[in-house]
Each structure stands twice: as structure tokens, then as C-alpha cells.
Amino acid sequence: MEKRVVFxxxxxxxxxxxxxxxxxxxxxxWPAAQAVVTSTQREDPFGLSTEFVGLANFRAxxxxxxxxxxxxxxxxxxxxxxVLSLAAGLLLAALTDRVVRGAPVYTTLLILxxxxxxxxxxxxxxxxxxxxxxxxxxVLRALGVGWNFLLDARQAMLLVVIAAAWKQVSYNFLxxxxxxxxxxxxxxxxxxxxxxxPAKRFWTIAFPLLSPTAFFLLVVNITYAFxxxxxxxxxxxxxxxxxxxxTLVYKVYRDxxxxxxxxxxxxxxxxxxxxxxLLTVVQFRFVERRVHx
Amino acid sequence: xxxxxxxxxxxxxLTLAAGPASAATEIQLWHAMSGANxxxxxxxxxxxxxxxxxxxIVATFxxxxxxxxxxxxxxxxxxxxxxxLQVQEVATETFMVAKGAIRPVExxxxxxxxPFDPKSYVPAIAGYxxxxxxxxxxxxxxxxxxxLYYNKDLLKKAGLDPDKPPRTWEQVGEVTKKLxxxxxPCGYTTTWISWIQLETMAAVHGQEFASDNNGFGGLDAxxxxxxxxxxxxxxxxxxxxxxKQFDYGGRDNKSTPKFVSGECALFTESSAGYSNVxxxxxxxxxxxxxxxxxxxxxxxxxxxxxxxxxxxxxxxSPEIYKGVAKFFTYLSRPEVQAKWSTExxxxxxxxxxxxxxxxxxxxxxxxxxxxxxxxLDPFAAAKVKGVRLGNFVQVRTIIDEELExxxxxxxxxxxxxxxxxxxxxxxxxxxxxxxx
Numbered sequence: 001m002e003k004r005v006v007f008x009x010x011x012x013x014x015x016x017x018x019x020x021x022x023x024x025x026x027x028x029x030w031p032a033a034q035a036v037v038t039s040t041q042r043e044d045p046f047g048l049s050t051e052f053v054g055l056a057n058f059r060a061x062x063x064x065x066x067x068x069x070x071x072x073x074x075x076x077x078x079x080x081x082x083v084l085s086l087a088a089g090l091l092l093a094a095l096t097d098r099v100v101r102g103a104p105v106y107t108t109l110l111i112l113x114x115x116x117x118x119x120x121x122x123x124x125x126x127x128x129x130x131x132x133x134x135x136x137x138x139v140l141r142a143l144g145v146g147w148n149f150l151l152d153a154r155q156a157m158l159l160v161v162i163a164a165a166w167k168q169v170s171y172n173f174l175x176x177x178x179x180x181x182x183x184x185x186x187x188x189x190x191x192x193x194x195x196x197x198p199a200k201r202f203w204t205i206a207f208p209l210l211s212p213t214a215f216f217l218l219v220v221n222i223t224y225a226f227x228x229x230x231x232x233x234x235x236x237x238x239x240x241x242x243x244x245x246x247t248l249v250y251k252v253y254r255d256x257x258x259x260x261x262x263x264x265x266x267x268x269x270x271x272x273x274x275x276x277x278l279l280t281v282v283q284f285r286f287v288e289r290r291v292h293x
Numbered sequence: 294x295x296x297x298x299x300x301x302x303x304x305x306x307l308t309l310a311a312g313p314a315s316a317a318t319e320i321q322l323w324h325a326m327s328g329a330n331x332x333x334x335x336x337x338x339x340x341x342x343x344x345x346x347x348x349x350i351v352a353t354f355x356x357x358x359x360x361x362x363x364x365x366x367x368x369x370x371x372x373x374x375x376x377x378l379q380v381q382e383v384a385t386e387t388f389m390v391a392k393g394a395i396r397p398v399e400x401x402x403x404x405x406x407x408p409f410d411p412k413s414y415v416p417a418i419a420g421y422x423x424x425x426x427x428x429x430x431x432x433x434x435x436x437x438x439x440x441l442y443y444n445k446d447l448l449k450k451a452g453l454d455p456d457k458p459p460r461t462w463e464q465v466g467e468v469t470k471k472l473x474x475x476x477x478p479c480g481y482t483t484t485w486i487s488w489i490q491l492e493t494m495a496a497v498h499g500q501e502f503a504s505d506n507n508g509f510g511g512l513d514a515x516x517x518x519x520x521x522x523x524x525x526x527x528x529x530x531x532x533x534x535x536x537k538q539f540d541y542g543g544r545d546n547k548s549t550p551k552f553v554s555g556e557c558a559l560f561t562e563s564s565a566g567y568s569n570v571x572x573x574x575x576x577x578x579x580x581x582x583x584x585x586x587x588x589x590x591x592x593x594x595x596x597x598x599x600x601x602x603x604x605x606x607x608x609x610s611p612e613i614y615k616g617v618a619k620f621f622t623y624l625s626r627p628e629v630q631a632k633w634s635t636e637x638x639x640x641x642x643x644x645x646x647x648x649x650x651x652x653x654x655x656x657x658x659x660x661x662x663x664x665x666x667x668x669l670d671p672f673a674a675a676k677v678k679g680v681r682l683g684n685f686v687q688v689r690t691i692i693d694e695e696l697e698x699x700x701x702x703x704x705x706x707x708x709x710x711x712x713x714x715x716x717x718x719x720x721x722x723x724x725x726x727x728x729x
Binding site: 042044045046047048130131132133150151152153238240241242243254257258259260 | 359360362363366369370387390391393394541542543544547550551554556684686687690693694695697698700701727728
């Protein structure tokens, strides 16, 4: 029984939509169109000479081993960040859900990291893990672990994944907790009476009922790992060592802003746009079907 | 609503503040001098503004060099660039080829009728910013050069003379070995791998980092970093990395904490790193010239510069250019130079300013502060003026990346330098094609 408002003319609805449409056009569609145009050009940084080169920038991109490496790095990074932050968020939510006394305190503390700006969060991680002055690095060295993420590609990846995921755990935690709390108590109690233990109750009742939340969070987390982790990578590794943490978004920044290769950078943005569109389509068409609502 | 009130209030305050000087022509200067240097550059602008009343320099901090560069370029594309933009030395070639975007400093000075003699600047500094036709294109504002910092306490601990820092790379090998034997965790570390370990290292041996006179001859220049001197030097550092006689500490100047915390005893860094070391180091330290290979040359040539220069952007009015010229004349004054140089550790850009500082007794009170300028041989014609390449930012990053494989033990010096040459040359070729 949906309630629909029906407008008589066409003028009013368009007028009401206009502000939102204007924002979308000015801040999303227009820049995206600009990126598409720039991606077909070869231009000097100052815009003094512009030459149309068709798909040359894209061909150069696909022939560039650094770019293919960046694709791989991004895939690993996104999956790792999404899995880690979802799993940690779910675990913490499940544990907090069972806390009888002082739950608001735990909840507040667990949400706090979300209020920290990405660059600041990254700075904290750098201070902890800096091979020379970092506290954790000091402990690791005392334990006999050769910690130097400035040289070790795997350690660098591990560090940026942890730093990026840490920030997102709060967000996931909040949604999972809300999801858990909206599950009718009667279902859980009925299962308990039937003799199901806490683990069984979680996996057979709570978990399936959480799947809409989990699906939503999966989309949000992958988008986050794709686009919003720039600050973390810039502050911690700058894409290094070698190119071990040079994700697609970071590479766009490097090539565009530091290297002033506007055409190449725009071509990368366009590819990124297509990847995200595909990802969203895949998620909604295939993953959503298996979700219980 | 509140925001609007704030804005109005701010506007009112600004108008009031600008009141008496409102007749002056405003000249925008965008820079990337962070921390205490922001105030120092503003003090220079203030000094100029108070010395005359026709022009007003407005110095604005725009973030890192890369951010200031991006902001300046974006403003140019939008048709309203700042009159003066501070640009890091790596982007020099990018600006040199962009003829429609800049005004050569020498032209600006001459048109304004300001006294200007390119010869009155330190040749090793001015030469870097001078075009093939002999015109000085940008104003050398903040220049620095690599020097060796050393921890006297650690040298003592290893039974070495704390007042005799190693002068050659051969000695660095011996000293770092003794340091390691004495239990010092790291003998030597460095900042700016490409600039110090390849570009300047080659220069002090009178050799080239890139063909065509290090890129000064034109855009055909290609890297020469797979030559024997480079193989020897990087190969030696790679061997030392295994024994921690050398320990890589990251790109740019990220390795500074390794020296300042007392982990590494020797440290090569820009002369402008002086104030960082001074505020951070809790031990007795000194400054010495950059080492050289005694087996390659008997006497080292001059080092080369880094830092940034001030570029005059196109699309401004003649009146503004006149003010810019007057500002540059003011900037070249020995007392202005001296204040800037002694406070920041950047080099004095004219021999006159160097003399002025010398006479003030500053170098006697701050031993080692003159090592950098002395390395440049300020009164002689520079043998090597530096390295000027297109897409230089990329080339340096490529070198960082490939050599990281060496420090991690994944590649030999030869493999890495060959790979860096191949990738770097591709960038140079790309730049050449884009600027026919």
C-alpha cells in the first residue's frame, strides 16, 4: 500500500527536483564529462596547446605495466579492507549486543575512531609503526620481527589495510549493532528454548537476518576502500615501496597532480568510473538476489 | 547566516587593515614555505611593503610544493594566476618550455628599468635557472645543496675522532664499519636518493647524470645512470645495506628521524635541513661536505642545488610586473638575503650576501652553516650547474622505486639502474614528444 503523490502538471515536479539536479549536474555530471573530454586529449599542464589523440591515452594505460599492477594492488586492497572491517565490525557488534551493563559506553568508544579524519588516523598509524620512532615497531623489533614497511611491500600493504579498515570498523559496527538490535527477541528466545547455543543462534538466526545490512555495508565498504582511502595511503606510504600500495585512486592523483599528465590521469579516472559502475551493477544484480529481506 | 555575518566582519576587517595602503598595487606571491618559514617569507613581504608604498606583496601559503604548483597552474588556466609562483627545482623544465605561461625574470627586470646583473648571483645557483640563450628565467629564491651531518657522540663511542668526519666514500666505509662494530645500530643514512646519491654524486666527480650536459642542452637528454660510477656507488651502498653500515630510511627526507634520534651516525641531507637537525638532535653534531670517491677524482667539483625559485607568470599588467621587478631587487639585497639564509639554512644566492653574512660573524658562531655555500664554490663558474629534465618528478620517483628494490635485496645495483634508465628514458621521450 504505497502512498503516491500525483502531480498534475510537469512544471512543479521539475521545479522541486531542480536544486538536487543542479547540484548533481554541476558537481558530478559536468566534471565527469570534463574528465571524458580530457581523457581524449594530450595537453601541456598550462593548457597552452591541446591536441586530440582519440583513445591513445587509454591504449598507453593498458600497455603500462604499472597500471596493471595498480589494478591488482587495488583489488587486493579493497577485498582486504572490506573483509577485515566487516568482520571486525560484526564481531564487535555481536559482542556489544550481549553486554548487559554499560553498553552505551562500549558503543561510544567503538564509534569514536569514525570521527577521526583519515589523514590524522594515518598519522597516528605512522607514529605507531614508523621503523625508527614507532612504539609498535619497537616492540616488534624486540620480538625479533624485522619491521620496515618502507622497504617491505607486504608489511606496507598490511599497514595501509589495517589503517584503512580501522577507520571503517566503527561505521560497520554501528550498522551491525542496529541490525542486531532490531531482530525480534522472540525469535532468539524461541531458538534458545529449543536448545540452540549462542553460536548456533547467531549463525542461523541473527546472521541471515543481518544480510540486508551486510549487503549495504559491503557496497559502502568497497566504495570506501576504492575512493576514500587516499588520505591513508598518502600519509603512510605514498604508494610505495616500489608500487606496492599504489592504488588506482592514488595513481590518478600522482599522475595528475604531481606528474602533471592530465590526459593520462583523466583516462584513469574514466576507467575508474566504469569499474565502479560495473561493480555496482554486479552487486545489485547478483549479490542482492541472495539477500533475505 | 552566521557564516555570512562572519564573512562580512572579515571583509570589514580586511578593508580596514588595507585602508592606508589601498592605493598600492597588490601583487600575489604563492609559496610553499611551511612552518616557521611561512612567517619568514611574510616578514620579507612586509619589509618590502614598508620600504615603499606603490606596491604591496601579498604572500600566500599554498601547501606543499606540489599543491602550490597545482594551484598556480589551475589559476593560470582560469586566467588569473598569481604574479609570482614559487616552483620546486624539479619542475623547472616544465616552466621553461611553457613559454606562453611565464615571463622571463630578466625581461621583467629590464622592462621595468631595474638594475639587474645575472653575474651578481652565485653561478652554480643562477646557472640552473638560466636558459640556453643566457637569459635568467626565474629568480633563485631558496636554494640548498647536500651536506653530510655527523653525530660526534657516536663517532667518539666508536673510538673515532669526532672532529674528523669522513671526507671520502672510502672513509665512510671504514668509519661505518667501526661504528657497527661498536654497536651503533646504523652507520649512515640519506635523504633524497636521486638528488644526493646520483645527481650530486655524479656532479662532484665531474660526471653527468644525463646526456646533453645534464639536460641543459635540450630535450634529447637521456639518463646515464647505468655508467660505472653509478654502479660502483649504488653497489657499495647495497653492500653496506646488508651490514647496516648504510640503512635506507624512506623517500624524500623521511629518514631524518633516523639521524635525529641517534640511530644512524652519518646522514646526508639538504643544507636546508639544518634547522630540523638543530631542533631535533639531542647530541653533539657537525656538518661536513658531501663525500667523494678518492679513487675516482683527486679533488671534488662543486655540488649542485635543489630548492625552489620564483617564477613570474604571464597574463599580468605592466604595472604589476614593475612591482615584481622592484620586489626582486629588494630580495637580492645582501641584508635581506642574509636574514633569510641565516634563519632558514637556505644558501645566500649572491656572493655579496655571502660576504655580508661572513662579516657578521654568523659562520663562526654556527660552525658548519657555511659548508653548503662553500661546496658550491660561490665565486667560481660552476662546472656542473645541476640536472634539468622534463618529467623530472616522474624520473626521480622511478629512481626511488627501482632503488628500493636494491635496498630490499630484490635486485642488484646493475639491474635496478638499468631498469630505472629504461623507465626514466621513456618519461623523457614522452616529454620530448609533448613539447616538439
